[in-house]
Amino acid sequence: MSNVLVLLLAQVLTGSGLTAVVLFGGILSAELSPNPAWATAPVSLAVVGMALSTLPASLVMRLTGRRRGLIAGASVGILASLVCTYAIAQTSFVLFCFGSLLFGTATAFTVQYRFVAAESVPAERASRAISYVLLGGIGSALIGPQAAMAARAWWVQHEYAGSFVVVGLMYALGALVLRKLRPTESKTITSSSDGPPVRALIRDPLLRKAVIAGAVAFGTMSFIMTAAPVSMHSIHHHSAEAITWTIQSHILAMYLPSLFSGQLIARFGERAMMIVGSLLLAASALVSFVGHDVSHYGIGLVLLGAGWNLLFTAATALLATHYTGPERHRAQGINDFVVFSSQACVSLLAGLAVTRLGWEWTNLSVLPLLAVMIWIACRKLPSPAHVYRVEGLADK
Structure with a gap:
């Protein structure tokens, strides 16, 4: 399986986390938050988490390699799903916000897929590889929300808890797909300098x-x-x-x-x-x-x-x-x-x-x-x- 196909599939699976926060964050915040004015806090924290995690994500991949770094990012997405599920069960707005922040961190790794795709092909094909990986955004925008909505009533006492369980499963599948990623580091010149x-x-x-x-x-x-x-x-x-x-x-x-x-x-x-x-x-x-x-x-x-x-x-x-x-x-x-x-x-x-x-x-x-x-x-x-x-x- 080519790296571009691996990354496209991973994009479909791991691109659902931030979408779930956008779709369900406002609804759940209205129930969990003590003040309706804080309803947009989870979405804002997810975007802030993504921005703050971009440099650390690049550092992790520079130290561990692309495959291990991207799998680590998917693992953060699994953790974020578990935190949000637990927050809904405990009716904890603070925990839900923390889980949303972690989804932002996981997304900081996901947005690196486009660069890995470009590194996996000759320079003249880089723009095509990037566009194919971005095309996976259609799948994550359509499949992820539908699967999460279908699971929202799994846990009758806590609506939408099942949605985040499904999101966590999609991140887990994404991590398994990323194990098929072939190294790209060998294609670059190396030395003792950074x-x-x-x-x-x-x-x-x-x-x-x-x-x-x-x-x-x-x-x-x-x-x-x-x-x-x-x-x-x-x-x-x-x-x-x-x-x-x-x-x-x-x-x-x-x-x-x-x-x-x-x-x-x-x-x-x-x-x-x-x-x-x-x-x-x-x-x-x-x-x-x-x-x-x-x-x-x-x-x-x-x-x-x-x-x-x-x-x-x-x-x-x-x-x-x-x-x-x-x-x-x-x-x-x-x-x-x-x-x-x-x-x-x-x-x-x-x-x-x-x-x-x-x-x-x-x-x-x-x-x-x-x-x-x-x-x-x-x-x-x-x-x-x-x-x-x-x-x-x-x-x-």
């Missing part, structure tokens, strides 16, 4: 471009996606069915382009796809500005998902194909820390923005950021000579 220091990497303009593109992709997508259900329900009073349909369409638009985004990046290059992705995100904001019918929400969020996919996949491909030596762990850790910290911040701000500014101006507020992103993408990429490819050597 590569250039963090300060030198941060000064590299290529790394900065990849990090900014990933942060803009995730930041814009999370900001608008988080605000959309609030706006549809509280401001424009659309039905729950309309909101569900809109969010499902958005999730499909996030991952379905992975069927061809890798080929587009391989043919036209990362810079061109960064520009196209940014333009799609801008088009999403403009569609949402001109109207607030369900159709406007639907089209806007589909464009938002497609733009995220192209911009984020291009950023990941740029990072994965240009940092292939031992410095890749640090570069990937820096990237994910910035990207998911940005996501955590904007997710917390989205509700405030849409209630204060309104849906239309919330969308327009992202346009200056996207204009800067397009300007950065249009600038010529550094030559390969400036990339750290051999351990312990700085760019020449």
